[in-house]
Amino acid sequence: MRNFLSGLVGKIRSFLYGRNGFDDLAKHSLIAALVLCIICGFIPRGIFQIVFSAISWALLIYSYYRILSKDIYKRVAENKKYIGEINIFKARWQQRKTHRFYRCPKCKTWLRVPKGRGKITITCVKCTTKFDKRS
Ligand SMILES: [Zn+2]
Structure with missing residues (x-):
């Protein structure tokens, strides 16, 4: 049994060698898939x-x-x-009460x-285009 297990672990290890593995995007897709799967049951x-x-x-x-x-x-x-992108989303969420974001x-x-600040004229920092928005 012990030999079988260590053999299995070795086989899995050599199978996963040189592969991407479990990163954040894989983890979050898997969690989203499981959540959707549970929702499907209800x-x-x-x-x-x-x-x-x-989708799941x-x-x-x-x-x-x-x-x-x-x-x-x-x-x-x-x-x-x-x-x-997640970090940008988090930063925006934290600043949602003090700032507005426009494209x-x-x-x-x-x-x-x-x-x-009411109606303001926004100047783009990159291309200096001006446009009016409510802040
Ligand atoms: Zn611009």
Whole structure:
């Protein structure tokens, strides 16, 4: 039994060698897949259940695809981009009471302005386009 287990661990280890493994994006896709799967158990049969179930399966497959992928450089880059977006979202959420975020209509850069100043003219820091918004 002990030999069988250590043999199995060795086989799994050599199978996972050179693969991306369990990164944040894989973890979050797996959690989202499980949450959707649980939701599917509570909603009545119909189009929503089919759609939720399909999304849940897609996320599950995507998660395993990431874990088992051998193209580590691409997966690491995707994970890095994902973590960057999550950090931007967190920063915006923390500043939601003091600042507003607008996208420049020309170059699509995100701009942060203080809240509660009435109607203001925003100048884009990147392309100097001016546009009016309520802050
Ligand atoms: Zn701009």
